[in-house]
Amino acid sequence: MPTRMRCLGLAAVLTLAGVPCQAADVAAIVGATVVHPDRDLPSAVASNTTVIVSGSRIEAIGPASSTPVPAGATRIDGRGKWVVPGLIDSHVHFFQSGNLYTRPDVADFNAWMPYAKEVERNKARLPATFKVWLASGVTSVVDIGGPFWNFQMRDAAVRSPAAPRVAVAGPLISMVDRVKLDLGDPPIIKITSADAARALVRRELERKPDFIKVWFIHQKGDDLAAQEAIVKAAGDAAHVGGVRLAVHATELIVAKASLRAGADFLVHSVEDEPVDEEFLALAKKNRALYCPTLFVILGYRYALSNTWQPTEAEWRLADPQILAAMNDLRKIPKEKLPERVVKAMSQPVPPKPSAIALQNLRKVWDAGIPVVMGTDAGNIGTLHGPSVFREMEIMTQAGLTPLQVLRSATSNGAKTLGMERAIGTLAPGKLADLLILDADPLADVTNLSRIHRVIKDGKVFVPDELMRSVAAKGGAS
């Protein structure tokens, strides 16, 4: 069944899914309030502005009174609307769906739903998953680690008529095994020597990754210096190949070891103790990006205690297949539930964001280290797409203003993709990745979910229509 996907704008034509929109045309958003997240107030806000999009790029942007609309351009009335750059999620995983069955190493539901079936589902569902990202206004994502088929996923995104731009890392170089995730193309590979780390990096470099990723798990009794040497070997090999090093490190000593080993991107908060001057100096020296990734742990706790509830944005913008599956704990017989789930369900504790992680976010921000917004979407309870609105709301609890949060999700996020010259800001010559909103994102970050239109590469999408095509039978057309 063909899905209806209107490529407004440009030629204001109705196209069938699978047929790329005409991009050689011109669209004009007239009279909108443009928010420039890379600037400070008051210059961040430009009211009564016209944005001209030509092909895949922004051609002009300026006061409506002095920015003429070219003849033949498709006019989009921007009055009472806001324009911001497309959102960027710097931390996602497409090999995971967000449902209960997606991390058997954490909660093993194989007795009810074989993991192999879940992985097949996730691969087949990619076209729909791409669409839910766009519908949530996310025009770029960074998949920071998964199986080797991640590289095919990136190719599929490029070919898809409706997908965010995708940067990708391959399998995680890990300190620990995750055998339950290994179906022949594991997302996590245990490495025990510097030589093995270099060999795996070489294999990944053949696929032209955007990052090499290390899962730096440091447990009691582990030799931190020996682990750091493995991370450094991976980082050095990545850097020789012109690729940056991303590291999962959630404790202060591990995060510092990662930075000493060359980390360019810390994909989680430091959660165990306050960051100190040494940490901040190391991060600055590396020009490292810091992704706080605050919601994901709450997502697990809600989902595995059967207290996960969709937000208003998730009702509208999450994949309905995943939403339906979030209630499955009610129908799985008790004897098929993992023990930890039975326990969590018997005493659900409402989770709260880590106070230390929130304080550290503020300190890192104030030190001038680039903070990038990322959800870790795909993990249990953290849904592809609208989980960005949960994440951004929690970031404000650290004391970041809506403008600062928006900066982390746009102009800073562009740095994660290494595309800060092309995306994340609104200026002539930039790629036309932008959102038209029905509500003021600086009054409340959740207003970023009130999306009138999403423009990616100059193609105009209507969130409702994207979601209708996802809900249609199969959702993958």
Ligand SMILES: [Zn+2]
């Ligand atoms: Zn992750």
